[in-house]
Amino acid sequence: MSLKREVYEALEAVVGKRWISEDEFVLSGNRVKTPEVPFFYHTADAIIIPGSTEEVQKVLRICNENGICFVPLVSGVSAESFANRAGTVLIQLSRMNKIVEINGLDRYAIIEPGVRHVQLYPELRKRGLSYTAAAVGPGGSVLANFTSSSGDHHNQHNASRSNRYLLGVEMVMPDGEIVRTGSLATDSGWFCPDGPGPGLRGLMKGYFGNHGQLGIITRIAIGLTPCNGPSEIESGGISPNHYVRMISPCSKVYVFNFEHIYHVRDAMLKIGEAEIGATVLKYFYLPATLMMTNSANEFHEKWNGGYKEALSMPLVVHLATQSEKEMAYEEKILFEIMEETGGKRIPREIEKWWDEHMDFFMIVSRLQSVLRLGGGWMPIKLGSDSVTHMCEIGRSIGDFIHDFTDTGKIFDAPENYQIIPMEYGHFAHIELLVNWDRTNPAAGKGIGELRIRSRNNDLENKFHAETTGSLNANMEALGPLYSNCHLWLRRIKEAIDPNGIANPLM
Amino acid sequence: MDKLKKYEYSMDSCNHCGQCKWILPPKMHGWDFAEICPIHRYHRFDAYSGQGLLNISKEVLNGKLKIGEGLEKVLWSCTMCGACDVNCKSVRDIEVLETIHTLRTVCAEEGTAPESLLSMAKKVEETHNIYGESHDKRFAWLPEGFEDDKDSDTVLFVGCSAYTHPEIALAAIKILKAGGVKFRLLREEEFCCGASLWRGGLMADAEKLISRNMALFKEKGIKKIITACAECFGSFRGIYPRFGAMEAEVLHITQVAAKLLEEGKITLKTDGEMQKLTYHDPCMLGRLSEPWEAWEGEIKPYGLHVPEKKWRRGFDGVYAEPRAILEAIPGLETVEMPRNKEDALCCAYHSRETDGDMSACTAEERIREAKAMGAEKIVSACPFCLDALSDAMPMEDISVLLARYIEEGGAI
């Protein structure tokens, strides 16, 4: 299908000839090409690259008037940024890429969608600031992360989740109207997330964008945190053998391994109670090994050569303190907790990798290496609740996953889940990561089945383990477990986007 | 299509993460100077990137996209700089650049190569240089009476660029003479290295020329090739081994010069002017010069390459020696651009004919980056980078710069 000539011309008149295309080879760049993806994707009718909020408004008006669906995207890494039905245009926001303001005093930054983590992070560090950067990699959109993704990240033990830091939002609705939330709505600046009355932030911010999306977000302000580390991090070497060192007596990473997830749970809770540690996470052992290696071959060698056992149930703890005295205190407490809960330091030759790759932004930037093993990769669950609840879910993964690991449908790493506590253990997030080999067509087929088994396990146990996600079927199944949120989401979507054109669900 | 099929694993392994478009995190600098793919930076559509070209390759392979219906526009817009490849391979085992190149060869075989490329190939065929200049004049710039060591098994390969930049070849000669290095020139037997043909995807032409050159090196008993040009260097190390074993050791003049300086075999004047400069890494001296090794094998489940593959990830390019030379020259202050070494931004010279606006815009960007770091001059080691960047900012070839400082044995 292609756009009617008059529609194409109207869109072209808004953005200019250079910033719209329906050439097949251009569309190809944003088509899903991977054989294992379990969904059927369509081809977009056109890709449009607007340069301003005004242009976005005009483009959406044209879409709305002509019943054309739109999908906003920046880097396009997520499964929700492709055309998922016929009659869709992609709205690529990479030209809207300004850091509008960094306010060090009030600690917020106003950004447009096209600003990437690898741009914002160093700008903030120069100013002694930081933010909750997720693990998507350097080219991911900060805005998309804050507004349209879980926002979970590795430092949330003390920094909390990124959605806590979403302040003012400017959003273009499907009919072209601009909605501004928080104090922004009354022209009172970007600082306050919710103004008087109900918080619109919650409506707009679904896990993957609310029910698809409600519109296009053109600017947000995010809250910043002070960063006591050095303004520039020592780095060197040539890729892939870079080193990134944070040489400071006030920054140390320890990695412990445990026998059982319940012991990890106890350790997490005690660390939280003691209010020590910047980062605490029960990490996935597969990505941990991948991140420490430079090729799939090296991975297999290390994985089979002891890493699998050494990191079978790892807890990574980053202590970042204001003074050496405080470091000594935190270390003392940490080791006492490990003594009580049975955490054993992993071999130093593995642990020292962290010293050469700090800080956590750098570490998570390497997370893309999880796709090195033949490419197939899927996060499952992604829910949040108490630490205890999350660890129970972690334990129960073993109830169904062996049917997949033992039969070679997915990589044999049954404990490959992470649990990251938030806000000193008041909350936690879980993610089960499965890898399969793309070159094996049968393997990809098992993924749908695994998702269903995982979901059924949650439903049977009333686990708050999954997100409702962007799949209609998932929403229907899980909604009742979450106070029928799916019904509310649908009503909001119908009210705000009656024509259902804003990134409709798959 | 069989050629393209070889890279299907790479095409399928890409998940649109975008690392091929953005600076590597250990080099991150700020909002500015964060993009590393010239064509994506200019065009913005994802098709214009390593990732996009993998998508396009896959769709050509499965018949969804037809050759000759426009994809050539993006394919030959690409500068083949390899930044996407290095960045992707910082976290992946994917052959981005090899896939792009293979798609070029497939399209060229189907007769869709751009006119400018075919015309250049014709010039090479007829005159043995990329400019279509008379072959007789290849060494016309040599001072009268210049003597080389005809029996030497070391050759100085000056490259086609000596037509346009004889000063680089002369500087290389001055450095070698000053350092007491014995070498010979191939004179009328020196033909183009073939890099432009290979890069363009004209494999038959490239193979013919490269095989001829390899046979010549063998016949002359050449044990060491020193190149004055980054393009020839990258070509001998990264391209030639695809056509047979390179028996001669290949060195760039900067590697030789850095060693001579280290060993005290050349001494430098101390009264040079004070200058703040920055070094621009040419792709063909840096990441693309990493030696190529054949790999034939099987990709087993979960990415295991059997036998183990030696990946070209940009690690083994020439980065340290040019910097050591600049360090050794008195009075110079060198500043690094954020996009440096294996992650340097290409000057985009090689797409001048096929995507002039993008090429000009990229050169402007590189100059902006140099100026933003406070540099008064760019120094590089490639005649093509010189042509791309020198219009808008003072620029000098590193050999020429070094030769100006050489104290003894200056005259050739």
Ligand SMILES: Cc1cc2nc3c(=O)[nH]c(=O)nc-3n(C[C@H](O)[C@H](O)[C@H](O)COP(=O)(O)OP(=O)(O)OC[C@H]3O[C@@H](n4cnc5c(N)ncnc54)[C@H](O)[C@@H]3O)c2cc1C
């Ligand atoms: C290896 C890997 C690890 C990841 N780890 C994490 C993690 O730890 N935490 C986390 O939170 N996420 C994580 N993600 C998901 C990722 O962070 C988010 O998808 C991210 O925000 C993607 O940014 P992007 O530029 O790729 O956005 P895109 O893929 O382009 O878009 C993401 C979503 O946002 C929507 N969107 C984009 N721009 C706008 C806009 N302006 N207005 C409205 N909607 C918009 C898109 O339609 C799409 O649904 C991970 C992804 C990968 C591949």
Ligand code: SF4
């Ligand atoms: S080519 Fe590599 S770096 Fe680029 S999107 Fe694909 S996987 Fe990521």
Ligand code: SF4
């Ligand atoms: S080779 Fe260079 S220009 Fe071509 S896609 Fe890769 S980074 Fe972009």
